Amino acid sequence: MEDSEIHVMSEIHLGCPPATMGPFLSRFNFYFPSDHSIGVDKDGDLVLPRRNPFHLTSFTVTIQHCVTSTLPHVGLQVWKAQLLLSDFVLHNMSLLSDVVCLELGAGTGLLGILLARVAKTVFLTDHGDEILSNCVRNVEMNSSLFHPQAVVNVRDLNWMSDWPVEDDSKPYRWSLQDFEQVKSASFIFAADVIYSDDLTIALFSMLKRVMSLGCDKVLYLGLEKRYNFSLDDLNVVANGYACFRRHIKEDGPCDKSFVGKRIDVKQIPQYTKDYDRGEDIELWEIKYVR
Numbered sequence: 001m002e003d004s005e006i007h008v009m010s011e012i013h014l015g016c017p018p019a020t021m022g023p024f025l026s027r028f029n030f031y032f033p034s035d036h037s038i039g040v041d042k043d044g045d046l047v048l049p050r051r052n053p054f055h056l057t058s059f060t061v062t063i064q065h066c067v068t069s070t071l072p073h074v075g076l077q078v079w080k081a082q083l084l085l086s087d088f089v090l091h092n093m094s095l096l097s098d099v100v101c102l103e104l105g106a107g108t109g110l111l112g113i114l115l116a117r118v119a120k121t122v123f124l125t126d127h128g129d130e131i132l133s134n135c136v137r138n139v140e141m142n143s144s145l146f147h148p149q150a151v152v153n154v155r156d157l158n159w160m161s162d163w164p165v166e167d168d169s170k171p172y173r174w175s176l177q178d179f180e181q182v183k184s185a186s187f188i189f190a191a192d193v194i195y196s197d198d199l200t201i202a203l204f205s206m207l208k209r210v211m212s213l214g215c216d217k218v219l220y221l222g223l224e225k226r227y228n229f230s231l232d233d234l235n236v237v238a239n240g241y242a243c244f245r246r247h248i249k250e251d252g253p254c255d256k257s258f259v260g261k262r263i264d265v266k267q268i269p270q271y272t273k274d275y276d277r278g279e280d281i282e283l284w285e286i287k288y289v290r
Contacts, residue, residue, distance in 0.1 A: 009068045010077040012275055016067045023064045023134070026078070028110065031058045032090045032271040062141050063108050064134060075107035075131040079192035081222035082111055083275045084283055088220060088263070089114050089189075090271045100185040102210070104157065104203065105193040109135040115189070116146040121181055125157035132156060132172050153178065159202035163209040183214025191222040197243040204247045204258065211288035219286040220263075226280075238280075248286065260286035 016024055066076040089096065089111065098120045103112050106124035112135075115122045124135055136154050146152065156172040157165065164179045188210070194200055211217045225238035248260040263283040270277070 006071055007068045008071060008074065010074075010079045012078045012080060012083070022066070024067050026063050026065060028061045028063060028078075028083075028272055028274055029058060030061065030086070030090060030114075030271045031273075032269070059145060061110060061113055061145065062138075063110055064137050064141070065108050073128070073131065074192075074195075075105065075126050075128070076134055078108055078110055079224070080275055080277070081224045081281055081283075082107065082191040083272055084265060084268070084277060084281055085189060085191040085220065085222035086111055086114050087268050087271050088222070088283060091268055093118050096187065099187065100181055102182055102185045102188045104159075104188065104190040104206070106135055106154075107131065107192075109138040109154070111189060111191060112152060113139065113142045113145060116150040116152050118147055119150060120147075121151045122153070123178070123182060123185070124152065124154045127156055127158045129156075129171060157206070159199070159206040163206060182210065185217055186215065188217055188219040189221075190219065192224060193221070194223040194240040194244045195226060196240050200240045200243040200247070207258070208288065212290055217288070219284075219288075221284045221286060222281070223284070224278075224281045248284070255289055257289055258286050259289055260284045 016026070063078060065078055066073070069076045096115060097118045100121045100123075101112075101115050101119045102123045102125065103115070104125055106112050106126050109124050112122050112124040116139075124139070126132055126135060132154055139152050139154065143152075154172055155174055155178065156170060165174050188207070190203070193203055207219065211219070223241070223244070225241050227238050247258055249257050250259070250261060261284070263285055265277065265281065265283050268283070
């Protein structure tokens with residue numbers, strides 16, 4: 001059976017009716033302290049605040065998604081690392097106030113909806129009309145949660161294409177103004193995008209092009225190691241993970257390279273109770289040294 005015919009299911013959706021066909025609505029409840037005071041150290045890295053158990057604020061995000069999907073359409077589901085990255089964003093809201101943010105592999109748009117609560121401009125990118133139209137639907141359903149001046153743009157971005165993307169007449173196309181705004185983006189986010197070597201290589205190729213232009217950018221990437229038996233290696237491997245690690249240097253800056261460090265996820269409170277983090281989930285802070 002071809003990969004494009006295999007159906008997969010996120011464990012986030014295990015409580016959904018198994019026979020559900022087509023879109024399904026889930027509500028994600030978030031609880032977090034109303035006061036987020038954060039800082040940075042002398043190297044410009046985040047100093048994560050301690051959690052205050054008092055003065056909690058809550059809100060609900062409604063997401064339309066599929067219960068299962070084929071591998072090319074996994075963006076129609078919500079995945080575990082997206083919820084981890086959502087916790088991280090909620091934990092660092094003051095850092096994101098009034099900035100431009102870019103998300104790669106936005107899928108259902110859950111993370112971008114949270115970003116739009118404080119960011120000035122959010123670009124949600126993915127590839128394929130079905131995924132993008134579903135993302136737009138979720139953005140529209142949750143627009144009441146946004147910062148009053150927030151602008152959310154849903155755009156098609158194929159990691160194997162050029163950057164800037166060549167002008168075309170397709171839906172979700174980019175404008176010249178979009179490209180200029182992405183140059184000024186301070187933060188890039190990506191979750192659950194590491195699951196094949198080919199896509200991982202394409203991802204870092206696109207990141208290099210995007211992060212080489214405009215202001216310095218920081219990528220926050222959440223991933224879950226998914227283990228499968230490999231006939232090539234005759235062993236159990238985490239698809240895409242070794243390829244991801246080969247792209248990252250952890251031992252100091254080096255010209256034209258990605259430098260990253262793992263963030264201790266135990267220091268990030270869990271603001272939604274809708275998932276179990278487990279032991280195979282990771283969050284990375286990555287910079288590109290030009």
